[in-house]
Amino acid sequence: MHSDLKDRACQTLEMAIEAGAQDAVANVGEHTDVVFAYRDGKLEKVQQSTTRGLSLQLFVDGRYSTHSTTDLRPEQMHGFIGNAVALTRHLQPDPHRVIPDPALYAGRMDVDLEMDDPTVRDLPRDVCLEWLGKMDEATHADARVISATSEVHYGWSASAQVSSNGFEGTRTGTGIGYGSGVTLDEGDGRRPEGHRFVYGRRLEMLPDAVAIAQEGLQRAVERLGSRKMPSARTVMVVHPEAGGGLLRHLVGALSAGAIQQNRSFLADRREQQIASEWFTVADDPLLPRGLGSQLYDGEGIAARPMSIVEGGVLRNYYVDTYYGRKLGWQPTTGGASNLVFAPGDRGLEDLIADAGEGFFVTGWLGGNADATTGDFSFGFRGRRIENGRKGGPVSEMNITGNYLDLLRNLTAVGDDPNPWSSFRTPTLVFRDVEFSGE
Secondary structure, three states: OHHHHHHHHHHHHHHHHHOOOOEEEEEEEEEEEEEEEEEOOEEEEEEEEEEEEEEEEEEEOOEEEEEEEOOOOHHHHHHHHHHHHHHHOOOOOOOOOOOOOHHHHOOOOOOOOOOOOHHHHOOOHHHHHHHHHHHHHHHOOOOOEEEEEEEEEEEEEEEEEEEOOOOEEEEEEEEEEEEEEEEEOOEOOEOOEEEEEEEEOOHHHOOOHHHHHHHHHHHHHOOOOOEOOOOEEEEEEEOHHHHHHHHOHHHHHOEHHHHHOOOOOOOOOOOOEOOOOOOOEEEOOOOOOOOOOOOEOOOOOEOOOEEEEEOOEEOOOEOOHHHHHHHOOOOOOOOOOOEEEOOOOOOHHHHHHHHOOEEEEEEEEEEEEOOOOOEEEEEEEEEEEEOOEEEEEEEEEEEEEEHHHHHHOEEEEOOOOOOOOOEEOOOEEEEEEEEEOO
């Protein structure tokens, strides 16, 4: 597959140069996705799709454009590329749009990131159906269940990228996950829900499917009796699975594009204290089996680990070549890969015990964040913390504040980073968080 995709990319590149482009970058990729879903004892969905496509970046007479197509027939490609080059000539020149410096390709690691699992590619249908049957049975173990859906989702992909200034790269990867969502009848029209889903690069990484389904049911049961609590300014303990959703908005504010366009509350804060000393996070694209792992980024820049925040001090931004040229900054990489948080030495239950009183956040229910100011407001689901223990479930409540205040109020982190996400967040504990309720 590698050789076929690479040949297509090289042919595309040759056509672009022949059509008049001074430089070009061609990427040809293929992706297969398979989904099985069970709902209340019946097979509800079987879906398999395979897509193959081309993306092309053109640099023509000081102008830049991007184009894509899924029609890779040779008789169509010449016309597609010729039209793309002709259209590019009508755009305004942009002196900052140039093909990356080949020096940025140097130093690419030659290591196996263990991203490809042959077991996933050859997974039998019968195995998936067996998992789903057992998961469905596990999710209906409570008489209050009115609906439960279990799903197996897996796939694989491959791509090849070449550029006119010497870059060549290929990559493959697999992914597989499963989980269940459960709805209960609590009476009075109330229908609490819970779900649990895990996803990884290789099958051997995943926990037992039945155990995941049972956890989905248990999470729904734990939502029984949810109620709104009085507003308070208190401690917030964030579950590892919810930590990524809370901090994901920081990545946009760390991009050179947001900074150059005055849309980042983290602009001009490099080498400044933006968080408490408990906050240390690095971007690690070379993490074996990581969901965001890669040997090179979308521009071909060689991947290498990069400190983002160290002891609360902001060290680096995500800088691509275009906005790097606009800002006069050296490129680092265009976006996040795996964000790895430095863990603490205590577990979730110990941190809840230390919190004494507050709220334990297990998930988010909408909301928004302003990358320009850092202000946020999120709805959440979770439980009250009372006397150092998990109390009753809460609902219809929000947290509000500003990210700079929140990060500076981080008081502890757990020893339990979430392995099922590219955001490897552990349990996070914040003080003085504003909760809005009754």
